[in-house]
Amino acid sequence: MSAITVDQLKEALQKGERIQIIDVREPGEFSAEHIPGAVNMPLGEIEQRLGDMNSDPIVLVCHSGERSEMACDRLTSDRETKVLEGGTSAWQQAGHEVLGCTKTRWALERQTRLGAGVLVLAGTILSLTVAPAWIYLAMFVGAGLTFAGATNICGMGLLLAKMPWNGPAATCQTTPTEAKQ
Numbered sequence: 462m463s464a465i466t467v468d469q470l471k472e473a474l475q476k477g478e479r480i481q482i483i484d485v486r487e488p489g490e491f492s493a494e495h496i497p498g499a500v501n502m503p504l505g506e507i508e509q510r511l512g513d514m515n516s517d518p519i520v521l522v523c524h525s526g527e528r529s530e531m532a533c534d535r536l537t538s539d540r541e542t543k544v545l546e547g548g549t550s551a552w553q554q555a556g557h558e559v560l561g562c563t564k565t566r567w568a569l570e571r572q573t574r575l576g577a578g579v580l581v582l583a584g585t586i587l588s589l590t591v592a593p594a595w596i597y598l599a600m601f602v603g604a605g606l607t608f609a610g611a612t613n614i615c616g617m618g619l620l621l622a623k624m625p626w627n628g629p630a631a632t633c634q635t636t637p638t639e640a641k642q
Contacts, residue, residue, distance in 0.1 A: 465520055465543040467555045474498075479517040483507070484549075485532045486523050489569030489627065494559040496522060496552055505613075507532050516540055523548045524568075569627065573618045577602050 465473075473480055482499040484491050491501040499522060502510050518541035521529035529544040536542060545552070553559055584598030609615035621627060 463541075463543045464546045466546050467551050467557070470520060470545060470552075471555070471557060480520055481517045482520050482522055482545075483532075484522045485528050487568070487570060489622065490524065492561070493568055494549060494553075494561045496549060497558065497560045504528050504532050508535055511536065519543070520545055522552075525550050569618055569622055572621050572627075573615060576617055576621065577606060 470480070470482075482496055483502045484495050484499040485502060485504045485507055486495075487503050488501055491499075495501070504523075520543050521532050522545045523529045523532075526544060526546055526548040529548060533542055533544050547554070549559065580602045581599045584595050584600075584602070587595035588599070605616055609618070
């Protein structure tokens with residue numbers, strides 16, 4: 462696996478080098494914030510969709526670099542492929558702008574984890590303090606998570622994706638890192 466630093470990528474882009482930036486995160490995460498010019502190609506789809514891309518060198522990006530490394534390991538491409546060290550997080554820490562096209566700043570996966578955690582905790586506490594039957598809430602959420610893990614279909618994630626705060630923003634905005642801190 463070959464890596465590229467944020468500074469090296471920024472310099473190459475400023476020089477006008479032809480580089481295809483592929484963000485391997487899920488669409489909700491990508492919409493919340495991504496490097497301008499990046500194309501969203503989720504990790505689970507990258508092997509099938511990469512053939513549709515041009516032959517420019519590829520830089521794989523995710524939030525921290527872990528999923529990008531996994532994607533790089535999966536690919537058997539003849540073209541130059543690099544992973545952005547530190548991912549979008551490092552890009553922002555370096556003070557570079559990101560593009561956001563949704564109202565929320567939380568990734569859908571994070572919202573789902575929070576929702577599931579709150580429901581399990583509430584069901585457990587209520588079963589201990591109010592009525593034992595509340596334990597079924599925790600069991601229902603556990604069954605849903607098991608189903609989601611086995612089938613890659615998450616009912617809570619699908620429901621959260623339809624919430625108004627996860628809808629598209631009126632316009633996509635380039636956001637400087639300083640404004641977000």
